[in-house]
Amino acid sequence: MSSHQAKRFKYHLNQCYQSKNLNLTKSLHAYILKTSHFLSTSLTLTTSLILSYSLSFDHHHHNTTISTTHFNILTNLFKSIDTSNPFPFNTIVSHLSHHGHPSLALHTLSFMHSNGVVLDSYAFCSSLTAAAAIRSVGFGKMMHAHIEKLGWLSSVYVGSALIDLYVKTSAMNDARSVFDEMPVRNVVCVNALFSGFVEGRMWEDGLNLVRRMRGLGMECDRFTMCGLLRVCAGLAKIELGRQVHGSLIRRVEDFGGDVFLRTSLIDMYGRCGVVEKARHVFDHARIGGGGEGKRDVVLWTSMLGVCGRNGHFEDVIELFKEMLMEGTKPDKIVFLAVISACSYTGNVSQGLQYFESMVGDFGLNPDQEHYSCVVDLLCRAGELERALDLISSMPFKTGTVDNSTRNGGTNNTSLWGALLNACVDSGNVELGKLAAERALEADPQNVGIYVLWSNLCASVGMWDEIEKLRDLIRERGLMKDVGCSWLEVVS
């Protein structure tokens, strides 16, 4: 086989890779084997084959497990690669973890480990990213042990990736201790830890970390600033927020072209109640900064959210229209923002219209979160029966997990919780009991539900029921959390 031929094969494999065509990959593989023995000597061709296979497998198996047949194909291909050189393996792990196939990346790492391929910082970084993507604490802990044994904890790259993994699995204490024990630190690992504090709404911890940066001889970059704006929003620190805005203008080159920063800035001003300023930042978003006049969906969503939370309902309607006119297609999150805006401002019929338009005009299937939103909308307007009807008509089973959401799945506690909340207000015990039962089926540890239910019981003098609830709470070991709210209810 000539190198020209090899190039052609590589080109075709790339096509398989792009189109995720398993059968095409299989026949190309067979053809290559029949044509010559070139495959066993061509690393790049083997690598391409592995990637094409991996992508087609996951296409069929939704990224969780692969069949033994497929696993064997991969393993055999792995075995034809010289294990004394980690380079090609690292390339494979990197590709897989960056193209949405984390579990296969981890399979590859396992193969490397059990076949004596040297595990270097590149291998660990890629697989830590993969483990973070599927939120695998177990795999992470295992890798952490290996990393420590091999001395890779001293690498800022590996350290940052490890911190990120712990952050994404909500193990903030582990993240913190990795950070504290790092011999060398830079902005990236600070940002990794900081983003964990921000995501977990641990505003003060985040702020303290940023304050420590000066002492460590580090400057904030745009990632840090972005988090800092969210801290300002969380603590409603408008003055600090203005300072961050000022230093963005002074210090960050073309910050206006950065959607992340603009979005956080709009959100910050909005949560601090300075709607005009948020609008000002939003209105100038199309100018400069590489944008060709069309604004990002996320940018629109943040502005819609700002108007909704501040009760500017007319602006929400207007903005949504403008967004469509500008040619920006709404996504599911835009509708969450818009429908909850209707909910805040008590515009039930418009909220329902948007909900219907979402499916009818834009072909977007509502998630459980959308249903929660509409249930909340109906309940706030006192339409409890309609809310119950809507829940019964949902295409989901109650008590199941919805994996389509960003945080990897929320159950439908919020759905029943919204209904229960409304029942407390209206004193509807019968429906409230049903809602409380369903909510606790989905999440038996949810203290808020116990409190709501006992509030409802107390309001109508059902003291026996409260007594039963109290036993249940003690049984499930939730007494400590419930604390003062419980005492308030009983006394």
Added chain:
DNA sequence: ATAGGGTTAG
């Protein structure tokens, strides 16, 4: 031929 951190809703 290879590596680490960020935005919107609730």
